[in-house]
Amino acid sequence: MQFVGVDVSAKRLDVALGDNLLTFPNPEGIPDLIAALPSGAVVGLEATGVYGRPLAFALHRAGFRVYVLNPFAVKSYARSLLLRSKTDRADARLIARYLADRYPDLPPYEPAPEVIYQAGLLVRFARGLVVQRVAVLNRLHAWQYAWPQGLEVVAHVPRTLDDLRDNLEALAVDFLRSDPEAWRQFRALQTLPGIGPSSALTILAYSGDLRRFKSARAYAAFTGLAPVVHQSGVLPEAGRISRAGPAPLRATYWLASLRAVKVEPYASLYARLLEAGKPPQVARVAVAHRLARAAWAVVVRSV
Numbered sequence: 001m002q003f004v005g006v007d008v009s010a011k012r013l014d015v016a017l018g019d020n021l022l023t024f025p026n027p028e029g030i031p032d033l034i035a036a037l038p039s040g041a042v043v044g045l046e047a048t049g050v051y052g053r054p055l056a057f058a059l060h061r062a063g064f065r066v067y068v069l070n071p072f073a074v075k076s077y078a079r080s081l082l083l084r085s086k087t088d089r090a091d092a093r094l095i096a097r098y099l100a101d102r103y104p105d106l107p108p109y110e111p112a113p114e115v116i117y118q119a120g121l122l123v124r125f126a127r128g129l130v131v132q133r134v135a136v137l138n139r140l141h142a143w144q145y146a147w148p149q150g151l152e153v154v155a156h157v158p159r160t161l162d163d164l165r166d167n168l169e170a171l172a173v174d175f176l177r178s179d180p181e182a183w184r185q186f187r188a189l190q191t192l193p194g195i196g197p198s199s200a201l202t203i204l205a206y207s208g209d210l211r212r213f214k215s216a217r218a219y220a221a222f223t224g225l226a227p228v229v230h231q232s233g234v235l236p237e238a239g240r241i242s243r244a245g246p247a248p249l250r251a252t253y254w255l256a257s258l259r260a261v262k263v264e265p266y267a268s269l270y271a272r273l274l275e276a277g278k279p280p281q282v283a284r285v286a287v288a289h290r291l292a293r294a295a296w297a298v299v300v301r302s303v
Contacts, residue, residue: 001040001042002017002018002038002040002041002042003041003042003043003044003096003097003099003100003103004016004017004037004041004042004043004044004096004099005043005044005045005091005092005093005094005095005096005097005098005099006033006043006044006045006055006092006095007045007046007088007089007091007092007095008026008045008046008048008051008052008055009026009048009051009088010026010051011025011026012024012025012026012088013025013026013029013030013033013055014088014089014091014092015033015036015092016089016092016093016095016096017036017037017041021089021092021093022036026051026054026055027054027055030054030055030058031058033055034058034059034062034064037064041064041065042064042065042067042099042103043059043064043065043066043067044066044067044068044069044095044096044098044099044103045066045067045068045069045095046068046069046070046071046074046091046095047068047069047070047071048071052068056068056109056111057111060109060110060111065108066108066109067099067103067106067107067108067109068109069095069098069099069106070244072244073098073244074091074094074095074098077094077098077101077102078094107212107213107214107218110209110212112208112209112212113179113181113182113209115175115176115178115179115182116176116179116182116185116204116208116209117208118175119172119173119175119176119182119201119204119205120172120204120205120206120208121205122168122169122171122172122175123168123169123172123201123202123204123205124205124206125168126164126165126168126169126172127202127248129161129164129165129168130165132161133158133161133162133165136154136157136158136161137158140154140155140157140158169197169198169201172201172205173186173197173201176201176204181209182204184302185204185209185210185299186200186201186204188298188299188302189203189204189295189298189299191298192256192260192291192294192295192298193256193259193260193262193263193266193291194255194256194257194258194259194260194291195252195256195291195295199252199255199256202248202249202252203249203252203253203295205248206245206246206248206249206252207219207222207223207249210295210296210299210300211299211300213296213300215296216292216293216294216296216297217293219292219293219295219296220289220292220293220296221242221244221245222244222245223245223246223249223250223253223289223292224241224242224243224244224245224246224247224249224250225241225242225245225250225253225285225288225289225292226241226242226244226289227240227241227242227289228240228241228242241285241289250288253288253289253291253292253295254284254285254288256288256291257284257285257287257288257291258284260287260290260291261283261284261287266287266290266291269283269286269287269290270283270284270286270287273286
């Protein structure tokens with residue numbers, strides 16, 4: 001079994017293939033890259049958003065086993081090896097080495113259904129508009145002092161951004177409605193307390209098809225809401241969440257937990273943790289973790 005590491009950038013694919021280092025243009029060189037791979041090769045690349053998806057999809061379609069790796073995990077692995085060099089080619093070798101060491105514990109890449117992927121792009125774009133709206137409001141506040149009379153010229157911009165965001169989310173819902181499976185997952189998520197259409201869109205945008213996770217535990221780990229424990233020598237155990245997954249996904253479950261703590265079975269869990277002396281914020285994080293596991297269950301087990 002030969003392990004291949006690929007460092008992906010916007011314009012280039014650096015490939016560590018055994019002792020050889022190859023370079024291909026991205027995405028034009030993907031067919032040549034696939035042709036250069038030996039039969040049965042196992043390929044790893046870091047998650048780089050849109051830049052790596054064409055390669056991962058093409059490799060999967062060509063029958064290769066593909067792993068899309070968490071960049072934070074690869075970076076931590078490099079630190080454990082005391083590596084100091086940081087180049088694209090060195091990164092390709094590092095990815096191949098990491099994959100060879102860890103692949104039995106890693107989930108293989110499964111492409112998200114096209115509809116969920118496209119809806120996810122729309123939702124992520126809409127979230128970017130929220131950030132831009134905050135920046136616009138800050139600028140408008142400054143204009144009150146710099147040019148009060150000019151406010152009426154640009155005062156409509158926040159409202160325009162709100163309308164555009166709403167339109168993008170509505171279009172994302174239409175995309176999901178066009179596919180029976182995607183629509184089923186979208187509706188199933190909304191059966192959970194605190195999760196409405198906007199939250200369900202965010203969950204699908206950042207999770208993809210929830211059926212790709214083998215268990216509720218695996219999905220909760222992906223969200224970064226899974227607890228980790230630190231203990232050494234005489235120091236007491238200290239727990240926290242891993243924060244390994246997408247931050248907007250965690251935020252969505254956190255906001256849903258504010259509603260979930262008022263209904264069963266989450267209210268009992270919240271009350272029990274408070275009685276055990278846990279701070280309210282810690283108890284709400286535990287409820288958010290439980291909601292993430294429930295989200296996997298309602299999607300996968302309601303088929």
